[in-house]
Amino acid sequence: MKVLVTGASGFIGSHLVEKLLESGLTVRALVHYKGSGDIGWLRSIKGTDGLEILQGDVADSSCIRKAVVDCSTVFHLAALIGIPYSYAAPESYVRTNVIGTLNVLEAVRDTGARLVHTSTSEVYGSAQTPFINESHPLVGQSPYSATKISADHLVEAYVRSFGVDAKIVRPFNTYGPRQSARAVIPQIIRQGLNAKNSSGAIELGSLSPTRDLTFVTDTANGFIMAANTSNWDDQELVCNLGTGYSISIEMLARKILDLMDLNGIQIIEAQQRIRPVKSEVLDLRSDNSRALRLMKWQPDFGGEDGLDRGLSITIEWYASEFKDDGRQLGYEI
Secondary structure, eight states: OEEEEETTTSHHHHHHHHHHHHTTOEEEEEEEOOTTOOOGGGGGOSOOTTEEEEEEOTTOHHHHHHHHTTOSEEEEOOOOOOHHHHHHOHHHHIIIIIIHHHHHHHHHHHHOOEEEEEOOGGGGOSOSSSSBOTTSOOOOOSHHHHHHHHHHHHHHHHHHHHOOOEEEEEEOSEESTTOOTTSHHHHHHHHHHHHHHHOOOEEESOSSOEEEOEEHHHHHHHHHHHHTOOOOOTTOOEEEEOOSOEEEHHHHHHHHHHHTTOTTOOEEEOGGGOOOGGGOOOBOOBOOHHHHHHHOOOOTTOHHHHHHHHHHHHHHHHHHHBOTTOOBOSOOO
C-alpha cells in the first residue's frame, strides 16, 4: 500500500514518514521544490527502503494530481506555518494553505484516496473555556490561523458536499527534534547554550501565554491512528492532538534552563518579539477526549513528567545540532 505525505521534508512530516516506513508502507514524500535539490529532514531518516521522493508544490494542481495517483491515503501536512511572517506576506499563506488544500481535495475527490488533513490549535484563538474541545469557536487571530481555518472548512465542505473520505487532526504545539530554530523551544535552548558561554540573558516574546506541548512522536502516531480509524462521521471530522497539560512560556523557559543546569540565567520579555496585542493567543489547553474515544490515541509524553522527558530528548538533540555561536547545523523549515 502506498501513501502520500505532503510537507514530508519538514519537522512533523519527516517523523511521520519515518514511522510509516517502519510500519512497512511505501511512502511517496512530496517535498517543496528547491533548486539545490535539498530534501530537508528526510536526509536524516535511516532505512529508506520504500521511500519515493517527489519534488513539487501543493499550490500547483497538476503536481498534486500526479502525486496522489496510486496512493490509498494522503497525509496533508504541507503549509506555511510561521506566524510572524504571515503578517508580512499573507497572500503567500493563502496560496499555500488554502489553494494548496483545495488542490489536494480535488485530487483525492478524483481518486477516492483517504485524506488526513493537518489543522492547528491556533485556529481556536485564545481559549474561551478551561479545556478546548473541537466545538470551541474558531477565531482567526493571525493571517496564518485564518488560512488554516479556511482550509479546515474546505475539508468539511468536501466531505459533506462530495463524500470525500477525510479526517482533520488538530495538533497542539508540537515540539521535539528537527523543529525549526525559529520556534520557542529551540529558541530557548539555543539562547541558553549561548548564555552558558557568555553569562547573558535569553530574550523571548510574551512570557505569560500558556501552551499545551505535544511531543512529535505522539503527534505522528495520531496521524497514523486517524488514517486507520473508520468510525468517524461527518459531525466528528476533527480530533485534537494535545496532552491536556499546559504551561506558561516563562515556566517553560525556566524548566528548560533547569534541565540544562542553567538556573541563574535571566529571562527577558523583548518588545520586538511580542505579537500585536489582539493577535496574541493567550491560553491553549486541549481536551483530547474525542481522540481517545474515537481512535484510542493518548500521548506517551503527557503531563509534567512526560514534558520533562520530551524536553530532555529535545535538549540533547539540539545541543548536538547547535554550534557555540548558536547557528543551527540542520535544515530549517
